[in-house]
Amino acid sequence: MKSIFFHLMPYRDLPADFEQRYESVWVTPPNTELCDPVKVAQYYQWNLDELELADQLGFDGLGINEHHQNAYGFMASPNLMAAALSRRTSSKSAILVLGNTLALYSPALRVAEEFAMLDCMTNGRLAAGFPVGTSMDVNRCYGITPTETRPRFYEAHDLIMKAWTQPGPFAYNGRFNQLRYVNPWPQPLQKPHPPVWLAGGGSVETWEMAVNHNYTYSYLSFFGYHFAKRLMDGFWETSERLGGTFNPYQAGFAQQICVAETDAQAKEQYLEHVAYFFSKCLHIPDYYFETPGYRTRRSAEFAIKTGQPGEIAKIASLEKNWDTLVDTGMIIAGSPATVADRLTEACKQLRVGNLIALLQIGSMPHELTKQNITLFAEGVLPKIRGLWADDGYEHKWWPQGAEQPASAPAPVAGS
């Protein structure tokens, strides 16, 4: 089982009445009113310190991603963060950039170049995430026509894979990328290329792409493992339908996690910051979420007919008190033993071998975040590391340059 410390890099000091005063945490929160660069300078230092701490404490990987005009994640360029991490982390941890939003780049050759640079700078520790991206980022912040979201994504993927694996120079004649000379210097260090990680929110096409290309699929939501179940089942069913072979390492899921000395302390220490996340950081109007045309007609039909918008709305409207958050699995919180037990249950239920652990949540301050990371690394990670170890699966999607743990797997929690 791989544990990845994933950092969203949120603004930790939004005003108390933010969600009453402003339309959205994403796209339109007015920057001069709300985003103080002096604070951001401090946040970036904390964020990188927290990622580096996770590396020192033995996390398998460090995860970062890309969002735009977003107060819960102002990492417009995750590649800049990955570059900083490449010089400040050990040779053990993988660096998972989950990822670069391909449709935004024209030519998408830029992504092939920067990921190849990062792969070389990290000595082959890079996992290359190719998300389709959210409608907020792609359509609203970067102005991509909604119905071009998928076509641009597929074409960028095709161009990048060719740029990484075919000898240059060659011509590429795409609809959105027309290049006479494709010849990036360098190509990636990992051969044939860095492992590709797809991330999604439940689009049928993304599941099929992961299976057909043998990439990993990670379900990235903030609603926890109960909610993830049906969507992860959808991925595994797609895999079976298309003749894929089950391997838990082909899948990952994101989970918000709060670890304290005791279950009671977890509530006392973290509730305020988790509540901040759910009330402010997810304050996004539904008309931003789903610009018509962002989903293909097929995926729109799937989403509407399986009631996804209704289900998300239902979850979003729940009162976010501690018991609800814990009972619905939106957060996994408590003592290291409690957290390890629930994570084991969650990963078994979802059949995933990559845990994307969200350990800095909302307004969580630097010291408390360090505690969360430390308690997870010392008390939880050893207990879940051995999950799947005895089942004979090989992790074929882990960066070649990241060192595999040499020691025998620790016993699975509860066993």
Place this chain on the structure above:
Amino acid sequence: MADPTETYVEVKDGAFKIRVLQAGTGAAPLVYIHGAGGLFWDPLLAGLADRFAVTAPEHPGFGQSQGLEHVPDLWDLVLYYNELLDTLGIERATLVGHSFGGMVAAEIAANNPERVDRLVLIAPIGLWLDEHPVPDISGIPPADLPALVFADPTGPVAASMPAPDPTDPESLLTAVNSLSSVLQFIWPLPDKGLHKRLYRVKAPTLLVWGAQDRLVDPAYGPAFSRAIAGARLEVIEGAGHVPQLEQVAATRAVIDDFLG
């Protein structure tokens, strides 16, 4: 009111299957191109059918009409309309377009001036004035839309507008697909270079604007009329973005007067 016939017309060997409403006994063809609100037989079309052979095609990808994937950009859409007119046997027609349909009609009139007899644009989009940004209709709460579209957002016309049934997945899906088929040509701003092409419009042109249009500000009226030689601009009081519904008689009067 003349009842239109509804047929599905195949264009380009079946690549497009387009719902077409037709009515009228007049010899002169008139083609109506609808806006993002959709195609329905309204009093304006019924009135026009008294004098013209009215043909109102649905936009590809809108409602039940198919073929959006074959018109990836605006240039393809203009060529498609040429194909559609050929298929329908309409060599030359009066074009009437509303809002997004007005932009499409203007593009056709600029690209193929020989096919357009007269041009009526009702609150067309297609130009951009920094001081009057056209709101993003997909980026606001649906409940805020009537205030942008209608002079009287709480009046009977606003109340009679069809809305998707939130409990019916098919209806929701059709609404999403329909809007996406329009956004494909106007994202992120409805300025795709029409201002460079309007000089080619040769047809006598009437511009009709609701004085209380808060979606496409009436300031766009002079912007269009300056760009199209000899264009006439009529502003209808008491109407918003859909003057043909909010002020039926006044709108019909200026259009009838123009069409002679």
